Amino acid sequence: MSAPTREIEFKKNSNGWVAQFRAMASPCELLLDSDDESLIQELGNIVAAEAWRIETKFSRYRDDNIVYQINNSQGKAVSVDEETAGLLDFAENAYQLSDGLFDLSSGVLRKLWRFDGSANIPTYEAATALCDNIGWHKVRWQRPLLTLQAGMEIDFGGIGKEYAVDRAATLLKQKTDCAALINFGGDLLATSPPRNAPHWLVGVEQVGGGQSAMIQLKRGGLATSGDANRYLIKDNIRYPHVLNPKTGWPIMNAPRSVTVAAPSCVEAGLIATFAMLAGADADSFLAEQDVLHWIQH
Template sequence: MDDYWRGRFRAMASPCEFFMEEEDETQAWRLLQTAADEAWRIEHKFSRYSDENVIHQINSNHGRAVKVDDEVAHLLDFAQQCWELSDGMFDITSGVLRRVWQFNGGSEIPDEASVKALLPLIGWQHVNWSRPYFTLPEGMEIDFGGIGKEYAVDRVLLRLKQLTGGKLLLNFGGDINTNGRSGGDGAWSIGIENPDHPDSATALLKIRQGALATSGDARCYLLHGGKRYGHVLNPKTGWPVEHAPRSVTVAAPTCTEAGMLATFALLHGNNAESFLRGQEVKYWLRR
């Protein structure tokens, strides 16, 4: 018999699960609602699909500066750090490439001219970021899709820990964070998705505390001419990273950090393993 309470909701185009060691069902439902509300708040605030948030304001402000709040500033600082640490390979201005790339499991790829036409609209080096003012050249866009879900996991867990001393685990579409477990031998059992069979696990992990994040092409890819194209794009060429692993899972203290390292590993292509070894983190990689 399970010694935890389980709840579900949906946010950021992902199934979100909430596991808690809680005997009071009324309290558990209250905490689940708090988790969902915080996830939905973050989704609304940072989604590129909304025309009522600060991201839309920045992307449509025709090169004029936008004053942002502390939360947005925090993510912009993190995005700049990611860009610097990755030598420009992790770039939140590269979202414009979705205009020509649709990783829906189909077979259609864009022509080289269409991709090349978008490259002048990519490059963090072109933005002007001086807290609290952010200026984006006209025609460029920012997109927090590469870090938003992991950030939401960390923020929701932090919010819940302010309300309860209970042990929790959050799983937002495979991005996970936990403050531990009392039962179940002190660990949660987590399956790593098999990229060849996305509804099955390729490995079972035990996590006692901290975060896991997975990046890969199990659900977002193209097949063209017998070649599989993963969804992680090189912002300097506009094309999918060559020889990237099928899946990378990284363990780290926070989900944001784990997600950053998993994505960085994919961006390293053939050198993903050596990059991860250099970070001295636990990881699980499948090619």
């Protein structure tokens, strides 16, 4: 498979430097509170390389990585490396905590659902049929061996960007004490506040348009889950892209958007996703969590 064009653009702004690139089908950037041009070039290359590495390794769209090997194993055990094993452990824990609603094996539903704003709603029968190939409880995971039933697949899309943000932040902290903000397609992490301000100002897209809400982020992760750009509409009914792996059908009556702040981007993303999976109970779920959050209905 040919590699996508990989370029990094460096820009100077009033607060320092910005490195911009694309990865994981998203605009990505590193904001660095420094006037050192050589430093932003070094760190921008490190951050972009890590994003591209993770994308290459865990993308479901490639035919040369561990995900392809697992998804085409036809019931045979696959031995995975330590990094993949860590993500599988995380996914298994998330499955248990969510009562089976956060399911790494639910990615096969993408074969049925295309959330492109159209009215192309599949049938209940088709969704139910696909559910036969979904369910982490059907997976055998015993480090380092993973065994899927034939016809099943895994998909790291639900945690990939957040994981990449946290990994990039770890690499940055090994190189510099300068304050930085990493933003991969709206999944964020701030290492510390900038020199001349008590916090970073982060815009969160308003559902339905209008001016973005501004959130003050000193340090830690910020992630948003919602259906602002991925949905279907038929007969004036909106079908959001968050799917119930037990039914193969969208979870209705969920908030339009949930944004969560947490110590890491992965934690923020997981809690935001859990809230969407809670549907109409999202408000009460978030009220029980010890995190800052913002809900749009």
